[in-house]
Amino acid sequence: DSGVTQTPKHLITATGQRVTLRCSPRSGDLSVYWYQQSLDQGLQFLIQYYNGEERAKGNILERFSAQQFPDLHSELNLSSLELGDSALYFCASSVLEAGNTIYFGEGSWLTVV
Amino acid sequence: AQTVTQSQPEMSVQEAETVTLSCTYDTSESDYYLFWYKQPPSRQMILVIRQEAYKQQNATENRFSVNFQKAAKSFSLKISDSQLGDAAMYFCAYRSGLNYGGSQGNLIFGKGTKLSVKP
Secondary structure (H helix, E strand, C coil): CCCCEEECCEEEECCCCCEEEEEECCCCCCEEEEEEECCCCCEEEEEEEECCEEEEECCCCCCEEEEECCCCCEEEEECCCCHHHCEEEEEEEECCCCCCCCEECCCEEEEEC | CCEEECCCCEEEEECCCCEEECCEEECCCCCEEEEEEEECCCCCCEEEEEEECCCCCCCEECCEEEEEECCCCEEEEEECCCCHHHCEEEEEEEEECHHHCHHHCCCEECCCEEEEEEC
């Protein structure tokens, strides 16, 4: 158990819908990251937050947004969902914004039908 | 920009034997960290081992060890006494150190090596 908690673990939704994925980082971790992993692709970095502030953006679509709240939990919002958005979405956390180890949650499986 | 390359898409090893997974990286930074993550069929991302670039000594975690060649920018993972539970996708990853933090603080992954273990 990495200490990073993600909900829901599985989600099935229809095209055009909107979903929210939630992440609670490890206790004491200030930095949160979101990654997307499709079946045939590697891990794609989406976005990073550090202590509530956006730090870096990767290959995140405009239909996707995220935020980190004062209690440090984070949410990833996916809207106008398309079939191609079906993927495993990982949240990860670390103490600092660089350097030390990043720990991953178990992921949220999103299936768009 | 930093890149990580894993040149072996698939590897196979006999149970109880030793296997080495290769990883090379490219960076102009002097402060960085390297990691190996394991992703079993459950798709969970599990940290296997970590190496700080400033440390000359190779990291070891039980049956897992690395061969860190800084000048060659090489970071291979050796798995000794392979077990059936070692079968997984293994990802090599790079992370900038604090001196380069902020926008470069996320992990940069290789494409992975799928390891199968034969009984």
